[in-house]
Amino acid sequence: MWIEAIKRLTVGVAIAGLITFIVLTVITFQDIEISIMYFWKSALSTLFIASYFALASLLFEREHWSPLKQTSIHYLLSNLFFFPIAIWADWLHMSIKSLLFAIVIFTIIYTIIWIIGMWIQKRNVLQLNKAMK
Structure with a gap:
């Protein structure tokens, strides 16, 4: 688990x-x-x-949680993590x-990212099932 967290970090x-x-390049040119x-x-x-999202993806590997619970907790934590940082960085105004x-x-x-992820997972499962037949 720790090795995987370090890899993702x-x-x-x-x-x-x-x-x-990329941002620095755009600003420069x-x-x-x-x-x-x-x-x-x-x-x-x-x-x-970026580090948060890399580590938070581990929530989707908790097999005893339903996909709804995984997604709900990930979404809530992502909001709680992203918005204070975005406000501190002056990316958002406090209104x-x-x-x-x-x-x-x-x-x-x-x-959109969640739908793409689910589509990829579904495609992978279908390919695995097809390969097993």
Whole structure:
């Protein structure tokens, strides 16, 4: 379990590094000026969020939990983790309208990723069943 968590954390850090590099490249070539503090907060926030999602995927491996329980807990924890960091990083403003809009967008993206994940799992199960016949 710990080895798997370390592997996933490493992937999360790598993804955060890639995202940070892409954003830095866009900022550089678009000649956009931002403060060092804003960039630092954004890079650190990206690192925390990518690491969280890498580790939180372990929730889906709890075989004694139903898929509904896995998804519900993952979604709730993801909201509780993402939004305070996004507010601290100044990605979101502290207004009801801004937060509600962000929650809707977050939920739509989460749902799309969840549907794709379920489709891939279903396809894999069908392929395994077909191979066993």
